Amino acid sequence: MSRAEAPALRTGRRPQTAAGFLALFRNELHLTFRRLRTKVLLGILAVLPVLIGVIVKLNTDGPHDGGGGPSFIAQTTQNGLFLVFTALAVALPVFLPMTVGVVAGDSVAGEAATGTLRYLLVAPAGRTRLLAAKFTAGLVFCLAATAAVAAAALATGAALFPLGEVTLISGDTIGFADALLRAVLVAGVVAASLAGLVAIGLFVSTLTGSGIAAMAATVGLVITVQILDAFPQLDAIRPFLFTHYWLSFADLLREPMYWDGVLKDLGLQAAYVAVFGTAAWSRFASRDISA
């Protein structure tokens, strides 16, 4: 542009535009996925299904020892598409929440630690808007992480095992295209069942000025909750633990699909988002930013 700079200051109030409001959300996504750390985490998640696929392949090529592994793994040898479900079932309890804990836990605390938080706030990003942008980026990361696992599993499964009609847990058989749709649906449910953890991570992140501490606390919490979920003595509280219904996605591999557990899971996640989202907001909106 060759327009000469206006000599007088064009100060005064500028209107807030929708595009301007959304710019931070876009930029937050950009920031999250530009980080080397995010790329490494997604890379690790993508390697996991390859590893599982290779191990299953090597085991079935050798003499069959008849050991009773998870039903998904046995099915994988007949149909590569089942590697998607196997990989998600393996990644969901540990690897997926770990990566999500890192990203969500660091989201606010990391910015506080480097001091960039104060510059975002005087820009002014708006505390609620910034938190919303962080939460959105966390959800998108959940999707990306789940997609990384699912896509790598599908590619590995297709390379190592036959594809074709899929025999469901209920014994029915559906076509490959139909089964692929179910895989997408399952991946979506898995991503959504991490939403509660994003909110928890965000809340923890507003409590401390250290990104590492927030990440460790969030990941530690995931592990603790899953240990608690393993105690039958805690039956009274187990249905309220955010990890309790995580593996209910397997019910979508029945004919007809059995939605009970999945809906309970999604409802529980929504409750966690509401509770910890509000906690994060009330903490962050009133906090003194002295870092």
Place this chain on the structure above:
Amino acid sequence: MTGTPVTGDVTESAGGPGAESRPAPVPVPPSSAAATPSAPASLPGSGSDDVISTRGLTKRFRGGQLAVDGLDLAVPRGSVFGFLGPNGSGKTTTIRMLMGLIAPTSGVAAVLGEPMPQSVATVLPRVGALIEGPALYGFLSGRDNLVRFDAADPTADPRTRSQRVDAALERVGLAAAAGKKARAYSLGMKQRLGLASALLQPRELLVLDEPTNGLDPQGMREIRALVREVAAEGTTVFLSSHLLDEIEQVCTHAAVMSRGRLVVQGTVAELAARAQGRLVVRTPDVAQAAEVLAAHQVAALVPGEGRVDGELGDRGDEALPKLCAALVEAGVRVQGFGLERGTLEDAFVALTGEGFDVAG
């Protein structure tokens, strides 16, 4: 301590640190402020043209530490306002309260006429700030850092973003290094990038907290030139520093903080004038000269090596020839005789009774 600083006049908290050990200050004649626009003679908060005004602004941190204590600050529009004080005197805490980052324990603050921190969304888009040094995303380029801070402002137009970012980079002399990762920047470059983010939009107020910290003398000169340039465009500049000569070089107004309290505020000329000129007599007959000067009511005599100096008090320049004649009459071999003008540093020491770089 009950003294309340009042804008327009140089005032001081009664019983401020060091006040007991120093002679009472002489009222400053208004003519001494001729070089700079006079501050509005109103109480803080009531002046409609104050860009920043606070009343009784206080911050007590958890743990009981009183960081800022009853601050009444008034920064007139169009001024280059120096916010002066040793490290730890409460400057940065004050700036954080003005920028809505921390909530005051008591008292009120208004920026651009609107209460803070309630009005951050409408006020801060018109304010550029550099607070406690630059903070950047090391894994992003300098340019992308600015893009991010600009995207954080919901009133910033995304269509003009890249233009404005380029202009800001150009302005601080970083255009050539814009594509480099910020972690590879030197401290001086980081400081400039921080300044660039404060200049992404035309601003009504620029708040710069120790902007020359960590810079080499050349970098300091450049930043000061930039501050003057921005001020010449009509932007009010609020500049905190612990460097007296910095304030003296670029500021029209100044306030001095000490241990969380405002010691004084006014125009720089008024403040410097308050460090009274001292009468200096150069002579080998030190003792004899001191005797004669004492007999003529020259106070606070300090005999030195080949010189005596003292305070003239409120007597005007017409007293000087008589004094000189008296010295010569008494047989003192006068080799030099005259007034030495005070500096802001003298004023500061007179006001706070402490040196600089002392944590308060």
